[in-house]
Amino acid sequence: MPVAAAPAASTRVPARPRLSLEGAIDLGLCGVLLAGLSLLARLPDIYQGTPAQQRQALLDSGNQAIFFDGGVYILNGLGSVVASQPDDSRLLNRDWSDRSFFRSMVRSQTMIITDVEPIGPNGEDMIAIALPVLGTREELRGVVVGMFHLDAKSISPFYGTLIKLRI
Numbered sequence: 384m385p386v387a388a389a390p391a392a393s394t395r396v397p398a399r400p401r402l403s404l405e406g407a408i409d410l411g412l413c414g415v416l417l418a419g420l421s422l423l424a425r426l427p428d429i430y431q432g433t434p435a436q437q438r439q440a441l442l443d444s445g446n447q448a449i450f451f452d453g454g455v456y457i458l459n460g461l462g463s464v465v466a467s468q469p470d471d472s473r474l475l476n477r478d479w480s481d482r483s484f485f486r487s488m489v490r491s492q493t494m495i496i497t498d499v500e501p502i503g504p505n506g507e508d509m510i511a512i513a514l515p516v517l518g519t520r521e522e523l524r525g526v527v528v529g530m531f532h533l534d535a536k537s538i539s540p541f542y543g544t545l546i547k548l549r550i
Contacts, residue, residue, distance in 0.1 A: 417494065417512065419450065424516045424527045429457065431518065434475075438466040453509045453530030457516070458485060460525050467504075474504055484513040488526050492517070499533055508533060 423429055428440035437457050445468070457466040462480025479485055482502050484495045495513040503509040509530045516525040 417514070420455070420512060420514045420527050420529055423455070423457075424514050429527070430516050430524050434459070434465040438470070441466040441468050442470060444468075451529035451531060453503055453507070453511075453532050455527065455529045456504075458526040458528065460523055462526075465525070471504070477504075482511075484511045484528055485526055488513055488515055489523065492523055503530060503532075 423441065423444055426440050426444070428436040432440065441455065441457055454471075455468045456464055456474070456479075458479055459465050462478055462482070462485045464474045464477045464479055467474045483500060484497050484502070487495045492515045495511070497509075497511045497513075499508050499510055501508050502511055510533055511528050511530045513526050513528040515523055516527055518524045
């Protein structure tokens with residue numbers, strides 16, 4: 384009796400995210416950074432929690448934020464800051480809906496890597512990596528964003544990678 388062949392595995396390769404600083408990012412480092420942010424975005428207390436639960440979840444996930452010397456922030460679906468690491472109560476409820484990463488996220492709901500822009504908490508020039516926080520029905524519930532300072536005074540993994548690449 385013939386055995387039915389197993390269905391062929393899908394050969395479709397997911398599209399690579401478009402990086403705005405193409406070629407400047409060490410993909411090994413980028414993978415570690417994205418994994419940390421992705422884990423945060425998938426925590427139930429982040430995607431379905433109250434702002435207080437989101438703040439606590441972010442504080443409890445210290446290792447996910449360690450590489451982002453400019454901080455890690457959680458924005459709600461309207462672009463308001465609901466949590467930050469390091470914890471800074473002055474940022475709570477600040478409207479960041481005008482930031483390029485948030486505007487892009489509303490349109491595409493995919494990973495965003497910004498160019499160097501004045502997007503830091505106090506308008507500092509930084510680079511941000513942002514991922515969507517999606518609800519159980521894949522609706523945009525918010526954004527998790529990690530930021531890097533980009534100056535010679537800061538020693539961040541991202542800045543170190545740029546120096547190694549002589550960019």
